[in-house]
Amino acid sequence: MTLASLPLTLVALQVVTGIALGAIYVLVGIGLSLIFGLMNIVNFAHGAFFMAGAYVGVFLYGYTGNFWVSLVVAPVAIGLLGLAVERVLIRPLYGRGPDDPLLLTFGLAYVVVESVRILFGLTGLPFSAPPPLRGAVDIGIGYFPLYRLFLIGFVGLVVLGLWLLIERTRFGLIIRAGARDPQIVQVLGIDIGRVWLAVFGLGCALAGLAGILAAPLQGVTPEMGVPVLAEAFVVTVVGGMGSLAGAVLAGLLVGIVVAMTSLIAPDLTKMAIFAVMALVLLVRPRxxxxRAGAFG
Structure with missing residues (x-):
């Protein structure tokens, strides 16, 4: 099967599907890039926080029966977990070198996954979109799932909010300054430790938000964060370490590549995204x- 042999409407619908999938990658990639861009920490527990957000969201949805409550509370809960992890586990490792936080978060991922398996079982949990977001609507090129359209719009609003936070607020200015030269920020009387704490919590909250948003698309299992972690690293590298706009562009690109490859050659999906990463790095190593030392 080749792309040219497919109906144009099918290709167009698959592109929109890729954008919806890419929206998930955008959130996870921004969180990972934000943490690395300011703190220079490669967070291998990011996929575990993604999975934990899905489980917290499913639990809250079952308990309250309100999807919107779970959509708000789940990322907040994962963000608070991230604050605790940074304060208790990662902060004592500052100044030791990049390997120690990397190994710690790698081990933490296993702890989180095994804890979820103990609490919720090994088989995973089903999770459907809330009733108002079920069904499909005509978007001019065919019928498309309403939940995926909601996903695209909602993530767009979140990204806009993040851009305003980073580019138009004092906190965002501190983040950008801290990414370039944290010592100067400290000299100016700003507690850079509190900034790192807030950024790590925000990055984890974005991973948790992505997890609950992805749950209706793929179900909820303890292993769901493993492939997402690899894809998030691809998004971060392709977009450029520490770049918000780059993470958005790369997330959408990877989502479209995954969707189109799944349509033409499903067995090559994983290889395709790493091929994209290799091609981008050959042309633009950053x-x-x-941009070196900047989050913007």
């Missing part, structure tokens, strides 16, 4: 929009 990624599409990456």
């Amino acid at each position: 990624g599409l929009l990456g």
Whole structure:
């Protein structure tokens, strides 16, 4: 099967499907890139936080019966977990070198996954979109799932909010300054430790938000964070370490590549995204929009 042999409407619908999938990658990639861009920490527990957000969301939805409550509370809960992890586990490792936080978060991922298996079982949990977001609507090129359209719009609003936070607020200015030169920020009387704490919590909250948003698309299992972690690293590298706009562009690109490859050659899906990463790095070693020492 080749792309040219497929109906144009099918290709167009698959592109929109890729954008919806890419929206998930955007959230996870921004969280990972935000943490690395400011703190220079490669967070291998990011996929576990993604999975934990899905489980917390499913639990809250079952307890309250309200999807919107779970959509708000789940990322907040994962963000608070991230604050605790940074304060108790990661902060004592500052100044030791990049390997120690990497190994710690790698081990933490296993702890989180095994804890979820103990609490919720090994088989996973089903999770459907809330009734108002079920069904499909005509978007001009065919019928498309309503929940995926909601996903695209909602993530767009979240990204806009993040851009305003980083580019138009004092906190965002501190984040950008801290990414370039944290010592100067400290000299100016700003507690950089509190900034790192807030950024790590925000990055984890974005992973948790992505997890609950992805749950209706793929179900909820303890292993759901493993492939997402690899894809998030691809998004971060392709977009450029520490670049918000790069993470958005790369997330959408990877989502479309995954969707189109799944349509033409499903067995090559994983290889395709790493091929994209290799091609981008050959042309632009810092990624599409990456800049050394900056988050912007």
